Amino acid sequence: MDTMTILSLSVETAIGPVAAIYVLAAIGLNMHFGYTGLLNFGQVGFMLVGAYGVAVSVATFGLPLWMGFLVSLACSVVLALVLGIPTLRLRSDYLAISTIAVAEVLRLVYRAEFARPVTGGVYGRQSFADAFYDANPLPEGSLGVGRVDFSSDELWLMLVCWLLVAAGLAMMALLMNSPWGRVIKGIREDEDAVRSLGKDAFTYKLQSLVFGGVFGGLAGAMIALNQQNITPDQFMPQVTFYLWAMLLLGGVGTIWGPVIGPVIMWFMLTLFDETLRGMASTGVLPFLATSDSGPLRHALVGVGLMLLIVYRPQGLVGNRKEMLVNVK
Amino acid sequence: MRTRLVTVLLALIAATLAIPGTAAADTQGGASLFGQIRQPDSDEGVEGIDITVSQDGEQIGEATTDSDGNWEVELPGAGTYHVVLDEESVPEDYDAMQVPAGPERDVEVREDQRFAVVFQLVPAGQGQASASPSESESAEEDEESQQDSGSAGGGEEEGAIEAPEAASGSGMFGQVVSLVVAGLLFGLIIAISSVGLSLIFGTTRLINFAHGDMVTFGAIMAMIFSGTSTLAALHAPFEGIPGLGFATNPFVVATVLAVVCGGLLGWLMERFLWRPLRRRNVAMIQMFIVSIGFALLLRHVLLVVFDANRRKYVQFRIQDMIEIGPIAITPRDLGILVLSIVVLVLVASMLQFTRIGKAMRAVSDNRDLAESSGIDVARVTVYVWVLGGSLSALGGVFLGLNQSVYWQMGFHLLLLMFAAVILGGLGTAYGAMVGGLAIGLVAQLSTLWFSSQLMNVWALLIMIVVLLFRPQGILGRRERVG
Numbered sequence: 100m101d102t103m104t105i106l107s108l109s110v111e112t113a114i115g116p117v118a119a120i121y122v123l124a125a126i127g128l129n130m131h132f133g134y135t136g137l138l139n140f141g142q143v144g145f146m147l148v149g150a151y152g153v154a155v156s157v158a159t160f161g162l163p164l165w166m167g168f169l170v171s172l173a174c175s176v177v178l179a180l181v182l183g184i185p186t187l188r189l190r191s192d193y194l195a196i197s198t199i200a201v202a203e204v205l206r207l208v209y210r211a212e213f214a215r216p217v218t219g220g221v222y223g224r225q226s227f228a229d230a231f232y233d234a235n236p237l238p239e240g241s242l243g244v245g246r247v248d249f250s251s252d253e254l255w256l257m258l259v260c261w262l263l264v265a266a267g268l269a270m271m272a273l274l275m276n277s278p279w280g281r282v283i284k285g286i287r288e289d290e291d292a293v294r295s296l297g298k299d300a301f302t303y304k305l306q307s308l309v310f311g312g313v314f315g316g317l318a319g320a321m322i323a324l325n326q327q328n329i330t331p332d333q334f335m336p337q338v339t340f341y342l343w344a345m346l347l348l349g350g351v352g353t354i355w356g357p358v359i360g361p362v363i364m365w366f367m368l369t370l371f372d373e374t375l376r377g378m379a380s381t382g383v384l385p386f387l388a389t390s391d392s393g394p395l396r397h398a399l400v401g402v403g404l405m406l407l408i409v410y411r412p413q414g415l416v417g418n419r420k421e422m423l424v425n426v427k
Numbered sequence: 428m429r430t431r432l433v434t435v436l437l438a439l440i441a442a443t444l445a446i447p448g449t450a451a452a453d454t455q456g457g458a459s460l461f462g463q464i465r466q467p468d469s470d471e472g473v474e475g476i477d478i479t480v481s482q483d484g485e486q487i488g489e490a491t492t493d494s495d496g497n498w499e500v501e502l503p504g505a506g507t508y509h510v511v512l513d514e515e516s517v518p519e520d521y522d523a524m525q526v527p528a529g530p531e532r533d534v535e536v537r538e539d540q541r542f543a544v545v546f547q548l549v550p551a552g553q554g555q556a557s558a559s560p561s562e563s564e565s566a567e568e569d570e571e572s573q574q575d576s577g578s579a580g581g582g583e584e585e586g587a588i589e590a591p592e593a594a595s596g597s598g599m600f601g602q603v604v605s606l607v608v609a610g611l612l613f614g615l616i617i618a619i620s621s622v623g624l625s626l627i628f629g630t631t632r633l634i635n636f637a638h639g640d641m642v643t644f645g646a647i648m649a650m651i652f653s654g655t656s657t658l659a660a661l662h663a664p665f666e667g668i669p670g671l672g673f674a675t676n677p678f679v680v681a682t683v684l685a686v687v688c689g690g691l692l693g694w695l696m697e698r699f700l701w702r703p704l705r706r707r708n709v710a711m712i713q714m715f716i717v718s719i720g721f722a723l724l725l726r727h728v729l730l731v732v733f734d735a736n737r738r739k740y741v742q743f744r745i746q747d748m749i750e751i752g753p754i755a756i757t758p759r760d761l762g763i764l765v766l767s768i769v770v771l772v773l774v775a776s777m778l779q780f781t782r783i784g785k786a787m788r789a790v791s792d793n794r795d796l797a798e799s800s801g802i803d804v805a806r807v808t809v810y811v812w813v814l815g816g817s818l819s820a821l822g823g824v825f826l827g828l829n830q831s832v833y834w835q836m837g838f839h840l841l842l843l844m845f846a847a848v849i850l851g852g853l854g855t856a857y858g859a860m861v862g863g864l865a866i867g868l869v870a871q872l873s874t875l876w877f878s879s880q881l882m883n884v885w886a887l888l889i890m891i892v893v894l895l896f897r898p899q900g901i902l903g904r905r906e907r908v909g
Contacts (some may be wrong), residue, residue, distance in 0.1 A: 100724040138712065140719075146594040192634050192715065194893060196845045203842055211880045336838075340719060347716075394727040401723025408716045409709060 105373040107246035116253060119260035120321045120364070125346045125357035126267045129313030132343075132353035134275060135307040136287035138195035140339050141182070144202030145312045148174040149319025151209060151218060154329050157227035161216055164230040168270075168320055174258050175316025179309040187304045199336055210331035223330030231256075237316040244404035260321055264358065267314060272354050274310075283307055287352075337397065344400050347407045352418030359415055371396060459501040460510060460534065464545045466491050472496020473548060477513035491516075502536060510532055512546050514894050582662055603755045612829060615767035618860040620822030621844040622774060623693075623815020626880055629759060629791025629854030630811045631701065637722035638819055639841025643834060644725065645689045645820025646735050646827035652681035653740060658804020665860075669803050678740060682824050682903045693816020696721070697809055724839070730834040737831040763825045770821065771860055773788045774814075785811055831854025843870070846890035861901055865889075 114358025
């Protein structure tokens with residue numbers, strides 16, 4: 100495992116489908132937290148319903164794939180409404196606790212024994228993405244520059260993901276420059292002021308929650324396509340924390356923040372992982388086992404989250420004046 | 428600032444480039460598939476099982492498990508491979524588990540990746556349903572999966588806190604009684620752990636996300652201390668003497684030490700993390716995210732130190748039930764029950780009757796008013812953190828005693844603690860106690876009608892319903908919380 104391999108592997112991860120999927124989910128989270136000031140710690144719940152929306156409708160009910168996508172989006176909308184209606188009237192930390200609780204409840208329900216006929220229980224669902232890969236117009240074989248190359252299927256998925264990202268970014272930019280976007284940002288700055296101007300803050304927040312949740316659901320659907328095998332236990336709360344760290348790294352409340360954050364973070368994470376693995380396997384670090392690299396990585400994300408939020412809450416590209424994260 | 432960050436980034440990249448290639452070279456070389464086939468229910472490997480790896484119908488290599496059950500097949504490079512376990516070669520005592528994937532797998536291997544393929548055996552003729560589910564084989568080395576590598580291979584571990592084992596009574600009545608006891612026990616443990624959470628919120632308005640990991644910290648500290656030889660040596664001369672013999676029991680001493688460590692951790696957090704942050708006027712939301720970061724850090728450091736296995740305290744592994752009327756309970760659980768009640772009563776009287784307790788409640792009630800009437804709020808906050816830290820450590824020891832100690836125990840308890848605290852009323856210590864008991868009872872009694880996998884679901888649903896109709900909680904004061 101030499102340096103070049105590690106680097107090219109890191110670059111592959113940074114621009115690969117997984118990073119693009121996280122960008123999608125981070126765009127949704129940015130909508131929630133960056134623009135509206137909602138503390139959503141259950142973004143993974145949206146990803147879960149999104150992924151299972153595709154998987155269950157195709158693998159269990161035999162619907163075509165595009166229907167699966169519609170089901171995914173519908174599920175995320177429903178989840179956002181169910182989450183939002185009870186909690187959006189309350190202080191923001193209540194939303195944080197209930198979102199994380201609901202995401203965890205969903206995971207437990209999807210993996211429960213009684214849900215087995217539909218969701219496959221702990222074993223999840225497999226082989227539902229064939230239609231997507233059959234539609235691949237790219238030529239067979241692997242394509243790439245130098246050591247960085249992708250198989251044709253990966254490239255096809257990447258293309259779709261990044262196109263979705265581009266569409267999402269364009270939509271976000273248009274929305275945020277619209278009157279709707281200004282009200283949303285106003286809610287972040289001072290909800291009472293917005294309310295005193297006669298705007299129904301609750302409805303606006305609910306719309307924002309639904310809108311960002313749909314991005315989460317879309318990301319989940321792409322995860323399903325990417326892995327072609329999903330189990331409930333891959334939607335652990337850690338995923339949300341990773342998303343938060345990525346968003347904060349990129350820059351909260353900016354258009355490009357949710358893109359830059361995941362790309363850089365995946366690059367760094369893979370670099371860290373592979374370097375540590377390489378070093379552990381050569382015995383440079385005698386006190387570390389190879390299997391420790393995962394936990395250490397999580398610990399590092401924790402430290403990063405702390406340092407970022409305290410010393411640089413605006414992230415890499417944010418504007419400190421605009422984003423002091425001073426939501427009460 | 429931005430340029431500095433970029434410089435740091437560049438320096439990092441340069442540093443990794445500077446690592447000599449040989450140092451990072453992989454001794455394993457190239458991609459391979461490997462795994463270990465074990466007997467069901469033990470760590471002993473199974474020898475002599477043949478595994479064949481092929482690609483596009485062409486055989487790449489084969490391997491036979493050695494005496495430890497290990498096998499490894501070198502691969503020519505990245506790609507998709509078909510792995511087949513030869514069922515003929517499995518010893519007659521066992522069957523290859525058919526679920527999730529059976530004896531044949533298709534795996535996708537990256538360049539230079541050592542990919543773990545998990546095959547599981549079940550005792551022959553035992554059917555498939557009884558086999559414990561394993562995580563999918565991709566979990567271990569796949570960077571795309573977000574799981575902690577520690578959790579691979581232990582599917583059951585992901586199911587959150589399990590039921591404290593309820594003794595199987597006779598008939599419906601016996602079942603209800605034993606579930607009520609188990610619920611009380613669980614509820615008391617939740618109550619002990621969450622009093623601190625609620626008080627900390629009351630005094631500092633911080634939702635401490637790291638509280639669950641403080642619980643784990645306590646349990647693991649007790650585990651580490653109770654295993655040390657010093658404590659065993661200390662115990663030796665007093666063995667057999669009533670009173671002293673118990674007081675110097677390694678586990679009892681370890682519990683006390685763990686509680687002290689928990690308090691110390693609370694103090695350290697307040698002194699070196701939260702107080703500086705408050706001085707910087709960091710907003711509440713930011714503090715909340717900091718606590719999440721700290722929780723991630725603490726949890727995974729504990730994972731590295733302690734590894735991912737579930738363990739039990741050696742001193743209290745198996746005990747006989749004692750029967751009191753319709754209730755059958757182990758002495759261990761009875762001890763937890765009594766001790767928790769004693770501790771909660773002590774905490775309550777401390778809050779009710781002592782100066783510092785009154786000050787805690789006053790600060791919790793209204794920080795500004797308390798400060799203006801001459802209470803040293805900073806000092807009270809320190810006491811609250813120490814109290815919260817030690818109580819959560821004690822809760823951790825009890826939880827570990829009742830179930831088992833593992834690195835995610837606190838995190839799984841955390842959501843129930845939130846539920847308890849919100850149910851009782853955020854910021855009120857008594858609310859946390861009432862809420863804890865209620866949550867424990869609900870969780871346990873729900874298993875009468877529903878699957879025990881969904882135990883926590885009911886507890887969390889109750890929390891959400893409470894948020895809908897009475898967001899201030901049972902004991903909370905009515906005020907606008909929106």
